[in-house]
Amino acid sequence: xxxxxxxxxxxxxxxxxxxxxxxxxxxxxxxxxxxxxxxxxxxxxxxxxxxxxxxxxxxxxxxxxxxxxxxxxxxxxxxxxxxxxxxxxxxxxxxxxxxxxxxxxxxxxxxxxxxxxxxxxxxxxxxxxxxxxxxxxxxxxxxxxxxxxxxxxxxxxxxxxxxxxxxxx
Numbered sequence: 289x290x291x292x293x294x295x296x297x298x299x300x301x302x303x304x305x306x307x308x309x310x311x312x313x314x315x316x317x318x319x320x321x322x323x324x325x326x327x328x329x330x331x332x333x334x335x336x337x338x339x340x341x342x343x344x345x346x347x348x349x350x351x352x353x354x355x356x357x358x359x360x361x362x363x364x365x366x367x368x369x370x371x372x373x374x375x376x377x378x379x380x381x382x383x384x385x386x387x388x389x390x391x392x393x394x395x396x397x398x399x400x401x402x403x404x405x406x407x408x409x410x411x412x413x414x415x416x417x418x419x420x421x422x423x424x425x426x427x428x429x430x431x432x433x434x435x436x437x438x439x440x441x442x443x444x445x446x447x448x449x450x451x452x453x454x455x456x457x
Contacts, residue, residue, distance in 0.1 A: 299350050301395040303403040306345035310354045317384040326422045328380035330357050348396035355392045356383040369415045369450055378416040397432040412455050417448040
């Protein structure tokens with residue numbers, strides 16, 4: 289028997305605002321140790337977002353099944369990364385380990401422009417911080433259009449690159 293190949297061309301990858309119906313699936317997402325050091329556990333993200341309305345949780349779905357999650361944060365924390373009052377901070381990005389390597393992260397991030405235009409029409413930039421040791425994530429973010437403008441900051445586990453994604457109107 290041959291291996292079944294999933295054709296990403298026919299899979300519908302979408303970004304959608306978090307809904308409680310996805311909670312159980314997201315809470316059992318797994319990440320390997322080398323990744324968990326760089327991001328929030330998906331279950332922790334959901335917990336924090338319940339108490340903090342500036343954390344807007346976004347779910348990456350493939351054919352309506354959650355495969356990834358992150359948050360677009362507004363409010364005071366954004367000012368730690370940029371002077372732009374119309375920016376959002378992308379935090380806690382993760383793809384469920386068993387779904388990694390299928391292009392979901394790249395396709396999901398490539399949908400950010402349309403998602404932000406729909407849900408945050410007054411925002412014109414997304415900013416994020418990525419640990420300088422997290423080379424796979426850096427490559428991914430740069431590939432989908434984030435810019436490294438040379439900004440660095442200290443994070444909880446070391447130096448971080450601050451990357452920017454301008455959103456054309």
